[in-house]
Amino acid sequence: MLFNSLEFCLFLPIVFLLYWFVFQKDVKIQNILIVAASYLFYGWWDWRFLSLIIFSSFIDYGLGVQLGKTENQRRRKLLLWISMLINLGFLGVFKYYNFFADSFADLLQSVGMNADFATLNILLPVGISFYTFQTMSYTIDVYRRKLEPTKDIFAFFAFVSFFPQLVAGPIERAKNLLPQFYTQRHFDHDKAVDGMRQILWGFFKKIVIADSCAVYVNVIFADSAELSGGILLLGAILFAFQIYGDFSGYSDIAIGTARLFGFNLMRNFAYPYFSRDIAEFWRRWHISLSSWFKDYVYIPLGGSRGGKLMQLRNVFAIFLISGFWHGANWTFIVWGGLNALYFIPQMLLKTNRNNLAIVAQESALPSIKEIFQILITFLLTCLAWVFFRAPSVKDALIYIGNMFTVGDGGFQTYIRTLKLSGNHLIGVAGLILLLIIVEWIQRRKEHGLEDIKWPQPLRWTVYIGLTMLILYHFGDSSQFIYFQF
Amino acid sequence: MKKFIRKILFLLLLFFVIIQIPKWVLPPFWGNEIYDKKLNHLKESGQKYNTFFIGTSRVNNGIIPKTFDAEFNGNIKTFNLGAPGSSGLENIELAKYLMEHKTLNVKNIFIELPSLELHGDENRVSLRGRYYYDLNMYSFSLKKIFKSSKTFKEKYQLWSEHTRLIIENAFSISIFDDMLKYLFSSQSSGQQFANNKGYRALYINTKKENDLARRKAFLADKTILTKRRKSAERIFNQAKYPKDEFVIKTFEQLIDKAEEQNIRLYFVLYPKAAEAIYEKSRQVSSKKIKAHVINLASPKKYDDFYKKEYSFDRAHLNHKGAKLLTKACAREFKKIK
Known part of the structure; x- marks a missing residue:
């Protein structure tokens, strides 16, 4: 369902009235309503892809519970890897498979080898990059012990599928959004x-x-x-x-x-x-994605610590990955690379936080x-x-x-x-x-x-x-x- | 919470009232340029005309008022109100408008036997396909849908399409810009639509780009006329058709309304229409309606209309064919008299 559609103009007041007038007493019921409304919102486009969100929610909920139960570091790492593999696996198949197949075939052709990889007629599920990153942030934060794993399955499912931001963000951090599903909401006029x-x-x-x-x-x-x-x-x-x-x-x-x-x-x-300047631009543009990459990619890579070469590598990595996140096309990678080139002089001159x-x-x-x-x-x-x-x-x-x-x-x-x-x-x-x-x-x-x-x-x-x-x-x-x- | 909802409702109401203002100012058929200009011409002409042909391009390009009038020794003064792409629902509204408009001298109305369905998707989102759609039409359409023999899924689909349309029209969604453009831009006189008393001839040696393209496509397809004739033959030869009681009732009410005002109303079936139109026409058969139908589409009786010599393209007659059609219509009308 699009925000700029008549369906949404009818959907929003109905859900609003049910939420505040019918189910206002019980936070759990309100969360169930949010999940149902969110699935209707998403399923309006293509109900078959709901299975992906439900599966992804189940996996990360279950892994979160398991992470909460174990102190064994190797086991915790394994659970994190399972989450990464499944979430990034979905992204890889639905968003990037054809790109990699075509690019690899082109590469082989350029060295005189012929390869014919079958490209698949895959429909890209709307918003997959947004909700995948959101669920991943939950599992990573639980793994890093920055967040207690939730035992409230409806709160978690509502967090993953919350319809206002399900298909195009902002990509919420579990630390910010998930606790809001635990507490009773009160209508605030202002x-x-x-x-x-x-x-x-x-x-x-x-x-x-x-x-x-x-x-x-x-x-x-x-x-x-x-x-x-x-x-x-x-x-x-x-x-x-x-x-x-x-x-x-x-x-x-x-x-x-x-x-x-x-x-x-x-x-x-x-x-x-x-x-x-460009550094300021990136602090003001698509903040939820930039900060996601900063928290989960840039800082783990070393951030601005280490030598100049290391810093350069990290800046390029984050901008190229950010470009690639937008789509399976070289244009997005070049766009990311170009922004890295804009940013690097500022980083070297230490003016990026001016x-x-x-x-x-x-x-x-x-x-x-x-x-x-x-x-x-x-x-x-x-x-x-x-x-x-x-x-x-x-x-x-x-x-x-x-x-x-x-x-x-x-x-x-x-x-x-x-x-x-x-x-x-x-x-x-x-x-x-x-x-x-x-x-x-x-x-x-x-x-x-x-x-x-x-x-x-x-x-x-x-x-x-x-x-x-x-x-x-x-x-x-x-x-x-x-x-x- | 209540304060919030009150505010929203009040704002919505205020907005709704403001958005209605252009509708009060706009003429009734503002979204169909041809109807709008032709009706303007009628207003200026006073009581000059007493006979009106309503319908699609088949009427616009097929009925020559001068030829029709010549058959009746000056008693009949015809104006062609045909407009390409007009819908059945819109045409019914136009017929009612003529009946209710006392300043006009309406004696006869010939309306192309309409299919009371919404336009296809493409047309429905266009201004032409929707500007006339109001609450009356919505309630009419819903009754038709729920009384039909369609499946639940089909009924739901149609209900949602009509509901979308009425909400969009109520709030002028997607047509607000057209309304303002109409109100604030200088309107052309539209005299070309009133020339030849509303008739637009299609000549086989036309130089007009759009007409030429249609003509070329027609000439390239050698089998199209045979196909159209065969499908018409098949439908008119078939003995029985299921009846659409709701449309029958609607047409009968229209006939009654016309009779109340001493207006003679006829539903005309024109040649070379698409198969679905004839099929629908067979579903609206009743004793009362039969007496008000002029069938010019039957290939058995009017084989000439399906000949290349009289055709401009697959669905329209050329000027020569229009003369033939107009005379045939006049003959049928005389018989009823």
């Missing part, structure tokens, strides 16, 4: 109101910003070999806003929905395009230097996004090559061929500007509509205005990009 605001802001980012940009991005990337200069730059910039609106919009809807049910999910985006607080913390506007830094960082990320969006590395290189050619590539004619008026593009630019202004004003807060202190009539006018904008754009709405990961 929290619920804030949740609704965050949902509204998330829909605005997804349906108004991301889907409007997608109209241009899809055609510009499809015809990139024929285009040049300005229009390709425009395509890359619009994609930057599309992917931000799409993914951070999803995260806002997920976090807001969870708040309606009394849960606090971790923040996933913190205005990344206001970052002054900008920890949000820009212009004490002032209304950024300084000239900060504006310059923000623009440079944004353009660097746009360049990297080209690899993320292009169908192949070759296409991305052609795109970037053509981007630096002179001329507007027949911009006006091209816009006309899209059957869109010049006013449409100005409208999209206006909406992006609105997003930037609102998020700039709210940059010290969690989301674009948090804690607005205006008089009620004005606030309600804003809510209704935003809802109308969302309705205006609803017809072109599409699936969330991050579902494919």
